[in-house]
Amino acid sequence: MWKLNEDFSLFKQGIPYIILSLVLLMIMSFWSEQLYGIFGENNYVTLHLMMEILIIVVTMSIAIQSWLISPYILSNRALYIGALFLTISLLESAHALSYKGMPYFITESTTYAATWFYMLARLLLSIGCFFILIVKEKQISTSYRWLIFSLPFITIIGCFVLIYAPTQILPSLFIEGDGPTILKNILQYSAVILQVIIMLILLKYFKYAPKITFLLFGSSIYLIFADIFFTIYRDVYDIKNFIGHIFQLCAYYLLFRAMYFSSIEKPFQQLLDTQANLERSREKMHFMAYHNEVTNLPNERYLMELLKRNLYISKSEKAILAIEIERIATIKASLGSTYADQLINMVAQRLRDVLPEKYLLCMLREDYFVVVIDEVNNEHHLTQLSQQLQDAMLASFQLQHFSLNGNLNIGIALFPADAYKEEELVRFALYAMHEAGKVPSHTLFYESSMSSKITEKLILENDLHFALDNHELFIEYQPQIDLQAGKITSVEALIRWRHPKKGWISPGDFIPIAEESGLIIPIGQWVLETACRQVKQWEQAGLPLIKVAVNLSLGQLFQQNLVEMIQDVLERTGLESRYLQLEITESMTINIDHMTTVLHQLKALGVTIAVDDFGTGYSSLSYLKDFPIDCLKIDRSFIRKIQTDSTDKALVDMILSMAKHLRLKVVAEGIEEVEQLSYLIASHCETVQGYLFSKPLPPEVLQENYDILQQNARTILKNLSVFEV
Known part of the structure; x- marks a missing residue:
């Protein structure tokens, strides 16, 4: 599906270029004679100069872009592209300045020099692109870029020597009144053939880099059209010559788009995608840190931070309900964690259905639920709420072929009657919860006598003082x-502890x-x-x-x-x-x-x-x-x-x-x-x-x-x- 969407997107981007091409072809096909010299004979040099300036700007932009990114990408291909388009930019500049009708440039402007500068640029483009496509990409050193970027200047000097030699060395490529010579057409169509070969090579890259390939393919098509028009026009006033320059400009623009996309737009988009993925990952990690993994309820960290912020805001009486699923440890031990987690999830859903939205339901690490009630009217209301929670568990929980009961033990601690600190308030509610299973209602309010377990904890702490000296601790x-x-x-x-009287004691009990x-x-x-x-x-x-x-x-x-x-x-x-x-x-x-x-x-x-x-x-x-x-x-x-x-x-x-x-x-x-x-x-x-x-x-x-x-x-x-x- 993604591939189809991307192909459709590329097709949509290509529609304006297709329409432009059809319009230009229709003009050339049906109104070529009528539009001959349409811009006025005195304006063609200016029009040509404007078109060439745009081409020079585009090709020079590609060269500059390649030069600037080469220290960071360090790819030989990127470097060759920059050197190639710098050479083409210099040749196009020479072509524009030597065009017939332009002011004096080295010698009087002639069709001979201008045509050869264009032809050399055109051939160099196809040959250079073909070479860059077949050369193996590899990393290069930063110093290598100076050597490569010096070649365009050597090349342009050689071209100037060849074209402006005192005695004409090269044959003319254009005859006034007759149009292009056979040699020019042969060179032009040689560039076309090479461009077709480049298009065939590009096809194998489409599935790896569709957008870049699409742009390069479009550029090749425009270059071929330009080549055809530059072989059939009569003189500079022929509309075919003007349309050929438009196709040539479009070709260079698509090449620039391809370079820009590969070196700037694509890496930037990848960076944005990476940042978005990282942000989503951070959000997931944050959610997981503050929520229980089984029920997605707020966890102990969330509970403690909330109580620390809100416990002292108002003087109203508050309550903590600690809720235990009876025999959950036995269920987990006998049926496994999967069934136990499913039961916990079902219990959590029933608790949500009973509790008003303003009450916060949390899940502690030991599979205990905690309900935070910000405003308590009377203890009778808490008793009624506890009974409603108990009644919600009367229907059995069906876990595949197991039918389980989810009886609850509920302990209640009040603020400020039982405790002033959030940790003590939760702890006292848990004390009451552990004792609640011993009464018929399975619901108990905290009483100070329940803190007897603290005494047991102190005894264990005292025994731990001697465990090291008595060699009761050992390591596995x-x-x-x-x-x-x-x-x-x-x-x-x-670390392990084997108590002489109580036997093996879990690290989870004695490490804290x-x-x-x-x-x-x-x-x-x-x-x-x-x-x-x-x-x-x-x-x-x-x-x-x-x-x-x-x-x-x-x-x-x-x-x-x-x-x-x-x-x-x-x-x-x-x-x-x-x-x-x-x-x-x-x-x-x-x-x-x-x-x-x-x-x-x-x-x-x-x-x-x-x-x-x-x-x-x-x-x-x-x-x-x-x-x-x-x-x-x-x-x-x-x-x-x-x-x-x-x-x-x-x-x-x-x-x-x-x-x-x-x-x-x-x-x-x-x-x-x-x-x-x-x-x-x-x-x-x-x-x-x-x-x-x-x-x-x-x-x-x-x-x-x-x-x-x-x-x-x-x-x-x-x-x-x-x-x-």
Whole structure:
């Protein structure tokens, strides 16, 4: 369809030229004799001079344009075009000045000199265009342009010597009263034949550059018409001579249009398209940063910023409703994320149908909904609204052959009765929501007693203080596979906690506690040193040196002696800095000034810097050029639905394209299916990690199974025909 539209557009652009050509041909065919000398014998020299001035302006414009762009394009073809049209411009100038009836120019103006200057320009045009079309395009140096652009002046000097020799060397091409000689017609038709050959060569370029080819093709047609008229006119007063000059002028104008389009208009349009695509990408990234990917509802970031702006504007009582879908974790674990996401979407739609438009419905990361009510009349109204939301869930949700119930637990926190700060208000509503499942109505207002969970959190924090000394913390390593080499080139260090009483505790539970309590500083240093030392131990055990990726927390980035600490760790463990990669999250890039200083200091050590979970947070993309970033890690949330969700696919493609243009490496996380891997290979992703290749492993297990893991990786890649094992 696009091709048809473009062809039609070109046809529309050509209509004025077709009409002009038909009119001129009709004049020449039917009124040639009647229009002989129509402009008056004394005016033909002036008319000719005006036409030639226009031709000289056009050809000189092409030459100047080529000269100006050649330092930036550095193409031999562009340079040859400029030199060719500079020569033609000089020859046309000589033709105009030596035309019979013009003032004295070197010698008395004669038809002999004028005709030869024209004929040389015409032949040079066809020969030069033919040469430029067949020559192989290549890059040239800027100094080369001076040499090429000196040739037109050498050529014009040679032509002057040849034409204005004391003894006439060349035969006359035009006889007064008889018209063009046989020699002139032979030369003219030779130019026609060469022009036809050029048109045939142009045909193969049409599908690659249709507009430029269209303009050059039209120019060739006009030149051929001009050649024909210049072989059949009797003298300068013949209307055929005048029409020939019009066709010649049109031909040069189309050549100028082609040059202008290829060197200025087309690159400018491409720049505009690139800017438009980038703006659309930024809008998508911004929308994604402030909206949940499953429901497209405003997310936690949006909620917190809104509350920070609006919470204190009026003194009216406000409310936060936190809403949980019962058993959503069980549904996700048993049926998978796809069914769970479909259920969440259906619940979100029913909530929208019940809630008034003035209430804001948001979606938090933990699959919790939050409703913001700016003005609360009484608590009874909130109870009624909660019941309406509960009633909306009575009808079962049909997910293919599954019939699921979407019962809700609703917690309510009031401002200013329960909390003055936006974070506390949301947190207290979540506390009430977690307790709401224990009452028949499944709806609870926040009470201070619900904060007992804070006590549990404090206990966990206290246990975390001793976890490091009691050797409860340990590190597992997940291999990262280089898709080109088909081997393990790096690993990611992942901290784990096995509590003596509570068992395995998720990093998602204890890392935030470590951040808030400041324990992240000693824990982070321990992780870094342990990971670096482990790489050296693997080397001593016979494994090749591999890079280890260690996550840096926000608290560590604000650690005053972070750079010195990392340098000290590298020195004590003996690990070369290039084998250490430090990973930051995108949300850390908000504080541009501090991050720029710290990351440049870290980069000076020789370590590499990666942005983890790229695309899940939002900050100005300018940090990609401000920070010394080496690598982007595509979050598993994009990879999970890359085959089914066109938005995720588009975002992954955009990240890969952006990384390529910025010369950044890319690691895709969470590869669990061969189809996901196949798509990433086709998209030229460099490195992947995920359960398809290996889960995170204890160091001794990875060491013992290193060859097996690597062989398995190569087998998987071989099956996808990435390379030969």
